[in-house]
Amino acid sequence: MHRAVPPVISVTPSRALVDETFRVAVQNLPPGSPVTLHSLHRSEDEDLWEAFGHYVSDSRGTVSVADDFSFGGTYTGKEAMGLLWSMSPVPGSREGLRLRKKNVCIPQLVNISVYGGHVEEGFGERLPLASTLTERWHLGPGVRRIEISERGVRGTLFIPPGPGPFPGMLDMWGGGGGLLEYRSALLASHGYASLALEYFTAGELKSADKEFSYFETAFNIVREHPQVIPDRVGLFGLSLGSLMASYLAAESSVIEPRCCVCVSGGHLYPRGVFCYFCRHKLRVDEHNREIWRSINLPIPEDLSQKLDVGKINCPMLLVNGIDDQNWPTVECAEDMAHMMRAAGKEHLLTRIEYPDAGHLIEPPYSPHSRATKFIKDGVTVILLWGGQTKPHADAQEDSWRNILAFLQKHLYCTQNPKAKM
Amino acid sequence: MLRHARGSLWSVYFKTRVPDHRTGLRRWSSMHRAVPPVISVTPSRALVDETFRVAVQNLPPGSPVTLHSLHRSEDEDLWEAFGHYVSDSRGTVSVADDFSFGGTYTGKEAMGLLWSMSPVPGSREGLRLRKKNVCIPQLVNISVYGGHVEEGFGERLPLASTLTERWHLGPGVRRIEISERGVRGTLFIPPGPGPFPGMLDMWGGGGGLLEYRSALLASHGYASLALEYFTAGELKSADKEFSYFETAFNIVREHPQVIPDRVGLFGLSLGSLMASYLAAESSVIEPRCCVCVSGGHLYPRGANLQQLFRAYSSHSHKLRVDEHNREIWRSINLPIPEDLSQKLDVGKINCPMLLVNGIDDQNWPTVECAEDMAHMMRAAGKEHLLTRIEYPDAGHLIEPPYSPHSRATKFIKDGVTVILLWGGQTKPHADAQEDSWRNILAFLQKHLYCTQNPKAKM
Numbered sequence: 001m002h003r004a005v006p007p008v009i010s011v012t013p014s015r016a017l018v019d020e021t022f023r024v025a026v027q028n029l030p031p032g033s034p035v036t037l038h039s040l041h042r043s044e045d046e047d048l049w050e051a052f053g054h055y056v057s058d059s060r061g062t063v064s065v066a067d068d069f070s071f072g073g074t075y076t077g078k079e080a081m082g083l084l085w086s087m088s089p090v091p092g093s094r095e096g097l098r099l100r101k102k103n104v105c106i107p108q109l110v111n112i113s114v115y116g117g118h119v120e121e122g123f124g125e126r127l128p129l130a131s132t133l134t135e136r137w138h139l140g141p142g143v144r145r146i147e148i149s150e151r152g153v154r155g156t157l158f159i160p161p162g163p164g165p166f167p168g169m170l171d172m173w174g175g176g177g178g179l180l181e182y183r184s185a186l187l188a189s190h191g192y193a194s195l196a197l198e199y200f201t202a203g204e205l206k207s208a209d210k211e212f213s214y215f216e217t218a219f220n221i222v223r224e225h226p227q228v229i230p231d232r233v234g235l236f237g238l239s240l241g242s243l244m245a246s247y248l249a250a251e252s253s254v255i256e257p258r259c260c261v262c263v264s265g266g267h268l269y270p271r272g273v274f275c276y277f278c279r280h281k282l283r284v285d286e287h288n289r290e291i292w293r294s295i296n297l298p299i300p301e302d303l304s305q306k307l308d309v310g311k312i313n314c315p316m317l318l319v320n321g322i323d324d325q326n327w328p329t330v331e332c333a334e335d336m337a338h339m340m341r342a343a344g345k346e347h348l349l350t351r352i353e354y355p356d357a358g359h360l361i362e363p364p365y366s367p368h369s370r371a372t373k374f375i376k377d378g379v380t381v382i383l384l385w386g387g388q389t390k391p392h393a394d395a396q397e398d399s400w401r402n403i404l405a406f407l408q409k410h411l412y413c414t415q416n417p418k419a420k421m
Numbered sequence: 422m423l424r425h426a427r428g429s430l431w432s433v434y435f436k437t438r439v440p441d442h443r444t445g446l447r448r449w450s451s452m453h454r455a456v457p458p459v460i461s462v463t464p465s466r467a468l469v470d471e472t473f474r475v476a477v478q479n480l481p482p483g484s485p486v487t488l489h490s491l492h493r494s495e496d497e498d499l500w501e502a503f504g505h506y507v508s509d510s511r512g513t514v515s516v517a518d519d520f521s522f523g524g525t526y527t528g529k530e531a532m533g534l535l536w537s538m539s540p541v542p543g544s545r546e547g548l549r550l551r552k553k554n555v556c557i558p559q560l561v562n563i564s565v566y567g568g569h570v571e572e573g574f575g576e577r578l579p580l581a582s583t584l585t586e587r588w589h590l591g592p593g594v595r596r597i598e599i600s601e602r603g604v605r606g607t608l609f610i611p612p613g614p615g616p617f618p619g620m621l622d623m624w625g626g627g628g629g630l631l632e633y634r635s636a637l638l639a640s641h642g643y644a645s646l647a648l649e650y651f652t653a654g655e656l657k658s659a660d661k662e663f664s665y666f667e668t669a670f671n672i673v674r675e676h677p678q679v680i681p682d683r684v685g686l687f688g689l690s691l692g693s694l695m696a697s698y699l700a701a702e703s704s705v706i707e708p709r710c711c712v713c714v715s716g717g718h719l720y721p722r723g724a725n726l727q728q729l730f731r732a733y734s735s736h737s738h739k740l741r742v743d744e745h746n747r748e749i750w751r752s753i754n755l756p757i758p759e760d761l762s763q764k765l766d767v768g769k770i771n772c773p774m775l776l777v778n779g780i781d782d783q784n785w786p787t788v789e790c791a792e793d794m795a796h797m798m799r800a801a802g803k804e805h806l807l808t809r810i811e812y813p814d815a816g817h818l819i820e821p822p823y824s825p826h827s828r829a830t831k832f833i834k835d836g837v838t839v840i841l842l843w844g845g846q847t848k849p850h851a852d853a854q855e856d857s858w859r860n861i862l863a864f865l866q867k868h869l870y871c872t873q874n875p876k877a878k879m
Contacts (some may be wrong), residue, residue, distance in 0.1 A: 004615070004872070005618070005680060005870055005871075005872060006613075006614075006615065006679065008642045008866075008870060009613070012471070013464040013466070013467055013471065014468065014585075014591050014640075015464070015466035015467070015588070016464055016466070018463065020463070020464065020610065026870065027866075028870050028872075037853070045666065067856075070650070109592070110838055113613070128613070128614060130613045130614070131612060131613035131614060132590040132591075132592075132593055132611075132612045132613055133591075133593030133612045134592060135466075137590050140465050140561070140583075140584075141466060141583075141584040141585060141586050142584030144581055160583075161583045161584045162457075162460070162564070162579070162581045162582035162583055163457075163578055163580075163582060164457065165457065166457070167456070184757075190464075191459045207562070221449060229455065229456060256548065270522065283822060338677050360527075383590060391462050408459075408478075408479075412456055412459060412478075412479050413456075414456060414479075
């Protein structure tokens with residue numbers, strides 16, 4: 001397509017938080033011309049991620065991703081944010097990649113381009129008609145980042161701007177270990193003083209030796225911060241972190257979480273023991289990807305193998321993917337509901353379960369990875385997390401909205417905090 | 422600025438004055454809250470010409486609050502604005518949707534917290550807010566206070582506060598310092614392969630090098646050169662010949678990422694006059710279109726800048742000052758001379774012209790000039806090239822939208838600091854900035870991007 005004047009591509013807003021939507025538009029195309037909208041991101045690990053959609057300009061020579069239909073590519077249909085959530089590593093990339101922001105103080109830079117015609121591959125070898133850059137931030141303006149290393153606890157605390165005081169959060173990730181700040185940065189951008197907790201070194205699950213008191217101390221570090229409202233501190237966990245959150249909510253006599261968000265978690269916890277692995281039930285699929293889901297199925301009847309969730313006294317939000325191949329989260333949620341009902345605590349529980357969503361339910365618009373590398377006992381394996389991209393992306397978007405509403409209700413509002421959401 | 426809670430403080434306790442309009446008395450009341458409200462600005466980071474939505478949630482229903490903005494300029498002055506609101510039955514205030522009952526702006530004004538800003542009480546006189554370093558954003562604090570507060574914001578603790586970034590530079594826009602062929606300026610190139618339409622961007626009689634409008638134009642897809650053509654404050658020393666501007670134009674035109682036959686001119690005040698001069702008189706360059714904000718056509722034919730200023734100075738006996746000793750230059754060049762040798766031959770212009778003026782301009786008789794220019798162009802059969810927009814109660818300094826209005830500011834004239842009266846009333850001037858920018862971008866898009874007949878009237 002030889003043109004004297006190129007089209008104009010715009011992303012509005014050009015700078016945004018990662019959970020905000022944008023509008024991608026192209027103007028000044030010839031009417032009715034096929035074009036490809038393309039996104040490109042170079043991760044902190046130097047991998048390239050891309051997505052693309054096939055469009056046809058309208059009679060005024062315009063394409064609007066938020067309003068128009070994508071006819072092909074990594075996503076189809078009317079998908080305003082498809083250029084982000086449908087990203088995957090470019091052909092030839094290393095296997096089993098997962099996109100996770102490490103340095104939250106700088107944004108994710110994403111190139112958004114428009115190419116002539118309906119292109120399927122080889123974007124790197126073509127010249128786009130036009131291209132622009134957009135910034136995606138986990139950290140809102142004015143949010144403060146404070147490294148925590150006290151009382152033996154390691155993590156990063158994010159405080160919203162303003163005088164406060166603010167509700168607080170203890171934020172725990174899963175079995176991969178290490179310290180991931182991005183969700184806490186985002187929560188602080190929504191008004192919660194959130195501590196991203198490091199509780200074992202990345203990839204060394206077996207070495208995890210933290211006692212229960214470690215988590216209680218971490219909770220108290222948040223609670224005792226001068227800018228935190230002491231009786232409004234919640235728990236947020238994903239995967240293993242979710243299990244820890246449930247454990248704290250059920251068993252701690254020291255801390256009183258105001259509410260608890262458990263994403264892709266469970267309640268299978270041999271009482272008093274921190275480690276859990278029944279390897280003989282491990283399965284692998286045809287690509288040699290490990291499926292851990294069945295390791296702990298069926299859900300044991302033996303109460304000593306499960307958390308005593310009947311002792312929980314705060315509102316709980318359980319978010320799970322029905323296609324979770326890593327953990328039997330839905331079966332656990334069902335059993336937890338049963339146990340809480342028996343204890344008269346069912347009114348505290350809210351369950352959301354998403355069809356065809358997998359284990360890694362992250363903040364919205366982040367790419368879905370059905371299977372990624374995982375370091376298990378110092379060995380790199382590929383774990384199958386599950387989920388199909390479009391339903392998983394929908395789950396991330398919808399769950400985040402529900403999570404923020406749940407947190408606002410229980411940590412900000414002044415009605416009865418124990419009412420069901 | 423903001424005091425943070427210390428020690429074991431976990432509730433916000435403050436005193437507000439609640440005016441009782443019926444009795445004229447003021448009563449003290451206290452609002453003790455365990456959980457503060459939440460204030461949000463969406464988007465939290467934006468270009469300066471983008472709108473935002475400021476909202477407060479989790480207030481008690483029906484409570485009077487004050488929304489407040491605060492900005493510390495690069496010159497270390499504090500600018501602020503505020504509006505008085507009442508939360509609705511759900512305890513929410515939305516600036517974009519709700520009515521402000523008082524403050525520096527009233528009514529439903531989504532962006533009032535920006536455009537109605539003025540220097541805080543006690544500030545130096547005659548300040549003007551202009552961004553120097555476009556590579557970092559303007560930071561604005563947006564806060565909510567209990568009650569309808571009129572003053573003393575610095576001594577109170579807000580209920581909640583957040584920060585928003587306002588950018589002139591979009592992501593991926595490149596900034597290139599230009600110092601070649603004797604021309605000094607800064608070129609901003611949009612992201613992407615290009616090529617792009619170009620722009621030569623000229624400011625006014627204050628001189629120096631101001632990048633912010635060019636940065637913004639590049640964020641909208643134009644490769645724009647912010648031109649420096651005399652040192653700040655030294656108007657009298659301006660000695661650039663006509664060829665300086667032509668060379669600058671060519672630097673843009675010849676850039677590998679610029680479409681050579683789609684380069685326009687953009688000027689304000691003196692820069693606007695230069696733009697008109699180039700459009701009318703240059704045999705070397707062919708601007709595709711021309712945006713003239715608060716400009717004119719009074720220019721002794723054949724004169725260079727030095728001679729131009731001498732010609733203006735010869736009228737300085739007509740200079741008036743108002744009751745605050747602020748200089749009004751408007752009448753210096755009134756009435757518009759009949760003598761054609763004192764005016765640009767605008768009948769020779771061959772490109773579309775957009776003239777944007779404020780009817781309350783106290784610095785230059787821009788509307789009278791525009792009228793006369795239309796007359797001259799009509800006589801030459803060029804009227805179809807001209808589009809005029811004139812805003813009631815707007816002043817001389819019509820800038821990109823949401824920037825504060827200054828009715829009079831300091832100006833260095835012959836090394837002496839005076840206060841010039843620019844004119845305009847804040848609200849109509851803000852409306853003019855918002856509307857004119859929309860029209861300017863549409864005009865540029867039509868003439869520099871679209872592929873229809875470029876000479877059609879906008």
